[in-house]
Amino acid sequence: MFEKYDLTKIMDDAAFEKAMTPMKERLSILQRTLRDLNIPVIIVIEGWNAAGITMSTKEIIQSLDPRGFSLHATDKATDEERARPFMWRFWIKTPSKGRIALFARSWYSRALAEKLSSIGWKKTLKDEIHSITVFERQLSDSGVIIIKFFLHISKDEQKTRLLERERNPLTAWLVTPSIWEFHHNYETYFPLIDEFIEKTDTAYAPWHIIEATDRKYTIYKVYSSLVKNLEKRIAADSEERSKKGKQKNIDKPPKNPVQRRSSAIKSYSKEECQDLLSNLQIEMLELNYLLFKRKIPFIIVYEGWDAAGKGGNITRLARYINPLGYNVLPVSAPNDYESQHHYLWRFIRHYPKAGHFAIYDRSWYGRVMVERVEGFCSESEWQRAYQEINEMEQDYVDSSGGGIVKFWLEISKEEQLKRFHQREHDPLKQYKITEEDWRNREKWDLYDAAVDEMLARTNTPHAPWIVIESDDKWYARVKTLKEVIRHVEELL
């Protein structure tokens, strides 16, 4: 893509002044419009070292209300970031509705830098390109506007600027040996970066290459591309809103039905169960230790019918995990802060650290269950979610080296009724049963169909569903622990 750009373009003072004043006003107004329309925006500024990333960022924010944007200067990963999958640190910084997130350098620079410094680098960014396009597409699908700039200068121009910076005591410290090294390899990286940009230049997150030799021309081009694009996207957005209903055809993942009723279920007595569990406990202890030492994270998802025994099952399972190495995340309806973000945001935020377990008590599958059945999201949203969830889980596994196992706690409709009645009559358990449980029960068939589809469409090799037949709670507890052990073992 780079070749077609003319790096000698300059702009005179008069033309610059004349062009910029109205442009700045338009950007100011656009920010308010975006806020009023609740549209989140991501602006990425990338480019060669010394091409003017900081300068351009400063210029953009001159026209913005600082209360409505966040600026993220992307640098080396912190401890917390390093302990989680690559895209995590960017996911958590995605803007809430109506806000602008500006990234001065971003996932692009980091993917490149971390790839370059890793051992056995094959000069291909295939995996990174996949992770990034999934990330950008998912955000775009949820309504985020993404605009990306690459500031392009020649090697000679870069050399001039780096030498200039070295002469200035206020900027000399910015010019590190690795920046010079990158400079000397300009020709080596050129085709790589060119390809990286070309492969991530999509309709939903387009790149704008800015010929950045002349300061004024750079600012003018960044501003005008930004303003024009935002205006275009706002117009497209309002058009889309008006013709709502006309849905795009969504590619759903293939169906791979999961058997929910097994005849091979045993009933255990409490004593049998305790014997079995204490044997498994020793195995689990060792595996837990190995995960910790090798810094491998592990996600366990619990879904299931009301009264299927999720709480008790989680409590028992948790006893076999090093308490300093896991977190249980009770998931209920999103709070008002969470609902300002992409629906996956609140789950990704709580990804386990390297070497830790995260147990999600209900999860992102709410999208294709309660949100689907109760109509909390549109049909196209939950239809799209199967693919989004598979992608998210795949990316998690690929980029963290960790594992996921998902439990569906199955009970029969009769068993549920029996348990509801028991709960109502036991003063210690009454708190567990609410009006909502009865209302959900009335919709059993709708939920039943949603569960079937969920299991079939998201049962993947990297993140399998395991049905836990839970009519007998002792059997269920033993099976859960066994399955965790089996999947951790496979991973090691």
Added chain:
Amino acid sequence: MFEKYDLTKIMDDAAFEKAMTPMKERLSILQRTLRDLNIPVIIVIEGWNAAGITMSTKEIIQSLDPRGFSLHATDKATDEERARPFMWRFWIKTPSKGRIALFARSWYSRALAEKLSSIGWKKTLKDEIHSITVFERQLSDSGVIIIKFFLHISKDEQKTRLLERERNPLTAWLVTPSIWEFHHNYETYFPLIDEFIEKTDTAYAPWHIIEATDRKYTIYKVYSSLVKNLEKRIAADSEERSKKGKQKNIDKPPKNPVQRRSSAIKSYSKEECQDLLSNLQIEMLELNYLLFKRKIPFIIVYEGWDAAGKGGNITRLARYINPLGYNVLPVSAPNDYESQHHYLWRFIRHYPKAGHFAIYDRSWYGRVMVERVEGFCSESEWQRAYQEINEMEQDYVDSSGGGIVKFWLEISKEEQLKRFHQREHDPLKQYKITEEDWRNREKWDLYDAAVDEMLARTNTPHAPWIVIESDDKWYARVKTLKEVIRHVEELL
């Protein structure tokens, strides 16, 4: 405190079993009661190395529903934590209403470890004791139950255990050279830790010294102290609720009235203002650079009348700060997640990193303004807040080495009316004026009195209030920048 404890206590199996079964049940039920009453709980487990901190933690959580507690294993600070004041990492982990936060080691171990490893250590923990007691008292005042355990073993017992751990391949890696070093200095640290505990043993956050030689006795003692204390505190809490109204006498900070109306206000033309600002800009640039290099954080608080020009003033000020080095935090009513925590929690969370600015657009002063005037908190709560805020700001300055400056943007009641009318008639500004603004204006006198009291009681040497006379917006902008420069200079 240590001397009076008998470290030879042991417990036999039968007595242990008999005592523990009902105790575990009581703890389970207590957790639910606490959740129903919306009471947050902090449990701290400290002790000598190898005294059984992990073991005791594991035992406690056996009886807890993992969905209702978080376990924090306190270790060395992460990058993010190191870049902020000492107590920040603990503040952000305080439990929301109805949840339990368990700290396996805590601010006590970290204060000691960081003190011990710092240069010029004078073997006094005076500053830490002050920070910690303020932290615990403020949380307790807001309704958090705090219970602290110290597991006490003798030097000989510790040696036996460390040697045992070294022999076991699964635990050998836990015994680091620094743990042995600490062991060899047992006698040196003994009086220091003893004093530390004694000075932080308060009615609102009591210590329980546990004779931890015998495993069973340790567990029994931890459980029984925990259960008894929680039961006592719940009883006291419900008693307090019933006799609400009977308020404790609150020590309010002295009044130090602040002049809000100055006769020395100039009016600037836009041109004069721009000249002045561009001179100040150069100064600011250099100061900004120095703060960054020396890793000193700086907080700027904006409060003021509606329409006093906070937004414009912040936008202009922000232009003179390195955009990669500041954050503007727009503060509105707490969201439902934030309101589950101490009222200072959401502000402390956003403390600036070392070398950065944080600009709070409205702040914790909402407690003594809008929450006071609108009755969103009780009188005793806002009365107490003056001291709490002073303490928070003092602790911030002391422990971060940073600065705080607070701006009160003052306009006259007539000027406000004029601006309200202007806003109503300007289509570009209409969005800025709401029904609420008019309602607030009706309560001008109530707010006026609240402002006077706020300024007088929280104008401290470490976090001064600066009145910005804002009838002339150009004057206001110049004065704000000047004051920021003056205070940053004083700090350097």
